[in-house]
Amino acid sequence: MTSLGADAPCFSQDDFSTLAARHHGLTGALTPLVSERDQNMLLRTQDGRAWVLKIANANEDPALIDAQIAALRHIQAVDATLPVPEVRPTTDGADSVLITAPDGRRHRFYAVSYLEGEIAGSCDLGPADYRRIGAGIARLGRALRGFTSPALIGRRLVWDLREAGAALAKADCLPAGAPRAEVAACLDHVVREVLPRLARLRAQTIHGDVHEHNLILGTGNAIAGFIDFGDMIHAPLVFDIASALGDFITRPEGAAGIMSALVEGYNSVTPLEEEELEVLYDLMLARQATTMVILAYRIAANPDNPPYLAAHGFGAPEAFRALHAMGRGAATALFRRACGLSGSATPAPVAELLERRKRVMGSRPYVFYDPPLHMVKGEGVWLIDATGRRYLDCYNNVPIVGHCHPRVIGAIDRQMRVLNTNTRYLGEQVLDYAERLGALTGGELTACAFVNSGSEANDIAWRMARAWTGNRGFLCQDFAYHGITEAIEAVSPSAIRRGQSPDHVRTVLAPDGYRGPYRHGTPDLGARYAADADRAIASLAEAGLKPATVIVDSAFMTNGILAPVPGYVGALFDKVRAAGGLCIADEVQAGFGRMGEHFWGYQHHGVTPDFVTIGKPAGNGHPLGVVLTRPEILDHFCEQTAFFSTFGGNNVSAAAGLAVLDVIADGDHVRRAGETARSLFAGLQALKARHPIIGDVRSAGLAFGVELVRDRADLTPAPEETERLINLMREEGLLVGSEGVHGNIVKMRPPLIFEAEHADLALEMMDRALARL
Structure with a gap:
């Protein structure tokens, strides 16, 4: 070294x-x-x-x-x-x-x-200048990321923050009056707590020493030159901005503003990752501590010839004291805000957050669990709360390929940095996406209308059906849910707390072979349930109406996750079409391979709808909704209305959608979801055999309904026990939800990336919770 x-x-x-x-x-x-x-x-x-x-x-x-x-x-x-x-x-x-x-x-x-200009140390700098400098440091790092040299890998350099131990060993060289104890504590913390985490961070060739004497500024403080590459090393990328922070902030006054501006500028070019933000303060402080130690050592070794560093104002103990007093929490919160993230470094109590939420989001907060969870991070099949506890997520259907999938995030980030505009301009991404979606229907539904959510997609499909048929009647299942627009809430009886469905809506029986009027084993079960559509259509006729469409969730999620009943959906569609209506397959929750074997849920029923609607999972959480239909239906609709959605089909949404399709295809996740579903279903059946409170276990692929009853003979629902079980599973570290008209069905919808090991873990947690019930 x-x-x-x-x-x-x-x-x-x-x-x-x-x-x-x-x-x-x-x-x-x-x-x-x-x-x-x-x-x-x-x-x-x-x-x-x-x-x-x-x-x-x-x-x-x-x-x-x-x-x-x-x-x-x-x-x-x-x-x-x-x-x-x-x-x-x-x-x-x-x-x-x-x-x-x-x-x-x-x-x-x-x-x-x-390089002509003035060194930055002799210039008056404001926030805009520091943002420009931060961005410049990031650009320099990006330019170096493809450069390697064996001489830089393993190079030992005293300025390398990984050598904090060497500086710590010489901390007693600091003169009287210097913050010796604080410097030693800082370096000791870095050695014990920070250095072991560095292997997880991005690493590459870095400049390693961008400070106010290695930076040349020109007219208007524009960056005119980065000089002195003598401290280049292969090291964590965050070292560059950390060292710059430590060196530019040599005065306690204005430190917060400089820190914020430098990080904001850097992050605008190279977004800082969570783990980098978590160590940035410690590394910045370590740079200042190391500088003071090196300076003190050299002055002590050669007191008659003060070194270069002392002559140029490095190693400012006052700045170190001020930043040390600021603390890791406050500094990290400042860095996070500069990156456009939540600035909360210390999690607020759940009760406090709940009260704040009631004040600004309504007095009836719709939250999961009691008490609610404060989630701050997602990784694949895991959600992480503000205390750092990890929860296995078996509930959120939106991140269908897992929370924060890097491929989807990368696609969104790359496209956002290039262009994000609407479909009134020509663009390739939305066309590529539409063509791939159409191909996944077997070429039967190839025309796409782009919106931002499943609710909007269902709303537009309803409007298209009315325009095509000229009819006004709308059919849905009992206790269904399809969205939040006024038109679609009308066919979401599970969400209607008061009153009844509008006059143009009729509900039909859901094919529940466990609790419904027709039970499993009944001959022609599907036909018997589908026959209820005759009643609903006749009821519309009595009101002078004909059905424009029927909407079906292919997995019947809100009805308790019902496995496909052979012949039911096909017979239902036939009856609606015979009465002059069209058919909507709501694939928001059932599509994208969740049910295994087939990409679309409706394919498990052996039917072809007139509309397929998708939302939430299409962009893995990015706002994206689409209606797929036949070209003639879309053309007819557009002749009657000037349909346009500003954000629907924008470049970024299309990039997210394409990335999700790529992840599913490349990972063979449709087939794998089916395998995992069969394994998890078998495990749930085994739990049923051990725990009498489980009355029925149902699987629509990688979606499961576990119905709890107090008595298996008379099927007495157990809603209170269901609520308690869900909270017990949360205590075990497993997240699930509840469903059904009686609120007695445990709903599980893990992401497609769920593997056998996750299924086994979920079953163990559920078993323990059931034992505690």
Whole structure:
């Protein structure tokens, strides 16, 4: 590791003049430049062109000089607009030459262009300048991310924050009056708590030392140059912004504003990841602590010749004290706000959040569990609350390929950085997405209307059906749910708390073979349930109406997750079509392979609807809704109305939708969902055999209904026990919901990425909760 001392070369000005003429053909006026470990000289020729002549420290590995030169050329090739020095070849065409000092030590000598401007340390800087600097540091990191050199990997450098232990060992060098105890505590925390976490962070070649004396500013404080690549290392990417934060904030006043602006600018180019934000404060403080220790060590070793750092105001104990007093929580909250994230570093009590919610979101909060959970993060099949506890998510159907899937996030991020506009402009993404969706229907429904949610999709399908048929009647299942618009709430009886369905709506029996009027084992069960549509259609006729459409959730989720009953949906559709209506398959919850084997839920019923509607899972949580139908139906609708959705089908939504389809296809998740569903279903059946309160277990693929009863003979519902069981499972770390007209059905809808190991874990948690019930 480079020692705490500098040991810089000491050549005369005449030596520089001779070397410049001999190796680069340069002559002109020379001016010494400050450097920590090397020796630099500015040479300005008669034509005004300026060059920096550099003599590297004899202790420096020649391969490191080669790496610096190669990195400068790499940056210019990758991002030509980034101002970095240009390497001047020698008269022999080499990048550098070896020279010998009077003491016999060998040094590398080379020349780079001088970047005109003022060092940032001598400029008055405001928030806009710091944001620009933060963005510039991020751009520099992006330009270097494809550059590697063996000389930089494993390089040990005293300024590397991973060497905090070496600085800690020398903390007693700090003079009286310095914050010695705080510095030692900071470095000790970094060694014990922070360094072990660094292996999980993004790492690459970084500049490693962008501070106010290695940054050149031009007119209007525009960035005119990044200089001094002598501290390049392969290290966690966050080190660059952490070191800059530690070095730019040398005064306690205005520290918060500088911190916020630097991070905001950096994040605008390279978004900081959660784990990077969690250690940023510690790394920033460690940079300041390390600087003070190195400075104190060098002054103690050579008190008559204060080093470069002391002469330029580094190692400010007042700033360190102020930032140390600010604390990790406040600083991290500031960083998070600068990144556009929630600034809450210490989670607020659940009761406090609940009261705030009641004040601004209505006095009847619709939340899960008692007490509610405060979730702050999602990862795949897991949700993580504000205390850091992980919960296995078997309820949220929206993130169908898992919470925060990196492929979907990446697609959204990339597209958002390029373009996000509406479909009144031509674009390829929405066309690619529409074509792929249509192909997944077997080419039967190829015309798409894009909106932002499943509710809107169902609303538009209803309007299309009315336009096509000229009818006004609407059919749905008892206790169904299809959305929140006025038209669709009318066919969502499970959401209607008071009153009754509107006059144009009729409900039909859901095919519940466990609790309904016709039970499993009854001959022609599907036909018997479908016959109820005759009653509903006749009732509409008595009111002078005909059905425009019937809407069916292919998995009958709100009815308690009903496994497909052979022949039921087909017979229902036939009856509605014979009466002049069309058929909607609501695939918001049942589609995208959730039911296994087939991509769409309706395919499990052997039917072809006139409309397929999707929402929520289509974008893995990104607002995306689509109506798929026949081209002639869409054309007829558009002839009658100027249909347009500003955000429907925008570039980012289409990119999210395409990414979800890619993840499902590439991961073979439709087939795998079926396998996991069969395994989990068998496990739930085993639980039923052990726990009498379970009356029935149903599976519509990777969606399960576990119905609780107090008596299996008379099927007495157990809603109170269901609510208690759900909270007990939450205590075990398993998240599920409840469903059904009696509120006695445990609903489980894990994401498609659920594996056998997750299913086994869920069954163990449920078994323990049932034992506690």
